[in-house]
Amino acid sequence: MKKIMIIGSGGAGKSTLAKQLGQVLHLPVHHLDAYFWKPGWESVTREELATMQEKIVKQESWIIDGNYSGTMDIRLQNADTVIYLNYSTIRCLYGIVKRRIQYRKKTRPDMGKGCPEKLDKEFFLWVASYQKKKAPLIKNKLSKANHLTIIEFTHPKQTKQFLQKLP
Template identity: 60%
Template sequence: MKKIIVIGCGGSGKSTLARKLGIKLSLPVHHLDRLFWQPGWVSIDKEHMRELQEKIVSGEEWIMDGNYGSTLDLRLAACDTVIYLNYPTWRCLYGILKRRFHYRKKTRPDMTEGCNERLNWEFFRWVARFQKVQAPVIQKKIVACEHEKTIYSFSSPKQTEAFLQSLDKVKLQSSGGF
């Protein structure tokens, strides 16, 4: 696990998981939202976004979190591991509401400074419809590369946390620990 993408619905905890993985595996973490958004919620153009990701995926080790469907194929082709947070809609809606209150009038650690947390109807609706609209497309792309990549799909935060804990055990075993 040296080139990892973390994908899933907004509010599922992609950035938090990527950050934790980065610490556990000593890998650099790249949050796609931080790349895409400039201060004041001004987006960069899609071509520039692709160029930034091409530069990252040419590296030897990295973790990237975020969906950005227009560049998912690029990241899927370059990664060795896919982690898909396939949580229920209610859990993701809860996640974006919790995040909104937690980071009220502040910038999240995975965002560009000057992009204070916000929640608008468009994003709420995107999260509410994710399982019906985006998930089937993502799942189809994951299945297409399942023989070439290591795929992890988690349907609850409890499963994700168990996976993180299992990495500690693997690290101990590979270092000669108990």
């Protein structure tokens, strides 16, 4: 595991897991949200995000967390491991509400500067519909990625146990 991508619904804990894995495995961590969002919640273009990822994946080792399906193939083609946090909708909704409270009026460490935590209707609905709309597409993509080690967790306890077993 030297080139790891972490995917899953908003609120699943991708960034937290990336940080923990980075510390344990001594790998550099890249949060796609930090690359995608400029101050004031301005987004970069798909092309800018793709260019940034192309540079990252050329490195010897990395952990990249985030979905961004429009550029997911860049990571899939270069990763050796995918960790898919496929948690329940309720668990992920809890995660985004908890995060909103925890980082009220602050910017998360895994987010672009000048983007104080917010929880709007659009994001809430995206997380609420993730299992029905996004998860099947991701499962399909992963089923075709035969060169990858795919690790899927359906509950945070599994993720915690995985971390505890790492050297």
